[in-house]
């Protein structure tokens with residue numbers, strides 16, 4: 001099947017090349033793409049220097065908007081001299097980038113230091129894992145893990161346990177008075193990630209586990225620490241290839257803790273503390289002869305790394321918007337009450353399939369506050385973007401976060417309007433939205449492997465919270481800070497009140 005896809009892609013490519021050749025004279029060369037001036041040795045890194053630089057790695061969206069205004073919808077930049085990156089803003093160009101990889105192994109250039117860390121430890125890992133690996137090695141892992149992890153029936157199998165954890169969490173919200181709600185949300189999503197990765201309850205809400213030196217606290221810190229150094233390790237001179245830099249040491253320490261816990265959990269799977277279920281993902285992987293323990297440990301580390309901060313931050317932003325818009329929160333509560341007449345009744349697949357407003361709230365949250373500035377790819381074929389030739393091998397990064405806030409693509413782009421995603425009876429009032437604008441989980445075969453789990457978890461959290469609680473926002477405006485994953489740039493200040501059944 002894969003071979004057929006590759007053949008089809010080759011035919012499509014040949015066809016598009018011959019079509020393109022007619023217009024070849026109109027296509028402008030790669031070097032002419034506008035962008036900031038790159039200096040010898042330092043590239044454009046000088047523009048990212050704290051205090052004096054106008055760009056910032058932690059404000060990638062405002063930096064992106066600045067480039068869009070100054071250079072137009074396609075920008076070429078050499079952060080490192082000789083390594084051009086192209087920032088792509090127009091949805092039609094985003095579509096061209098993603099369509100060009102059909103039938104091929106989509107490649108990313110990211111998590112380079114993580115790749116080195118894992119390759120240096122061949123006694124623990126076979127590969128760099130899903131996040132940094134490209135080519136046939138990536139597909140070998142992806143094919144085997146997605147068979148299990150992305151299957152709707154398997155995801156549904158975890159719904160009941162997820163709901164139990166979320167109910168515990170909702171009870172805590174009523175009891176606790178805290179200045180920043182984010183650490184508690186991280187505990188919730190660590191708990192839910194470990195449920196799927198290891199079939200264990202971490203008891204992260206317990207007093208013992210809330211201590212800073214507990215296993216769950218250290219795992220949350222390790223994921224955050226790794227994610228927050230990745231962008232800086234990927235860009236710049238990459239001296240960590242030759243000696244251990246300060247940032248690389250942070251990554252190494254964080255990863256070595258994560259790996260120690262993953263190894264323990266995977267090998268102790270049969271202990272009595274494990275949750276018994278009809279279908280366990282871990283058991284399925286272990287039975288698969290195409291995978292061994294090193295692959296499974298690598299995958300568990302990837303899940304801890306990619307699973308906790310992403311869902312924590314997305315849920316934080318959803319709660320922020322709902323807390324600031326009490327009428328929308330009431331609408332979601334209305335849906336939750338209709339679907340769960342008895343507040344203690346379980347959330348089933350049927351409940352989720354009817355939770356249209358909840359899903360619209362999540363989609364609108366992803367439009368306004370995606371966890372990533374866009375999708376990164378190494379082009380597998382030459383493409384023409386905005387009239388310029390962009391050669392195969394170029395690193396491109398789509399700028400969906402910036403484009404999703406532009407008035408040419410969305411009515412009232414800075415307002416939180418879940419209704420824009422709802423099918424209205426009166427179709428004329430529905431916004432027509434380009435499908436390449438809101439892509440929170442990426443696109444195609446390289447998209448988020450755990451998308452169904454992530455969506456299920458966030459849906460359950462919002463339904464339960466709105467069914468049982470009313471919440472108000474006690475902070476100021478909330479923006480994002482890019483640390484690979486976009487983190488809220490201020491504490492999550494919420495106040496809760498119980499809603500009577």
Ligand code: HEM
Nearest residue numbers: 130303306307310311314440441442443446447448450454
């Ligand atoms: C709201 C939650 C989440 C969002 C928005 C999200 C988003 C993403 C995005 C944008 C990518 C890159 C896609 C691409 O390049 O096309 C990705 C990849 C990935 N995500 Fe997620 N993610 C979420 C939750 C999770 C969870 C819960 C896990 C695991 C438990 C996870 C595991 C992964 C892995 C392993 C990859 C790499 C896949 C590959 O390269 O084949 N993610 N995710």
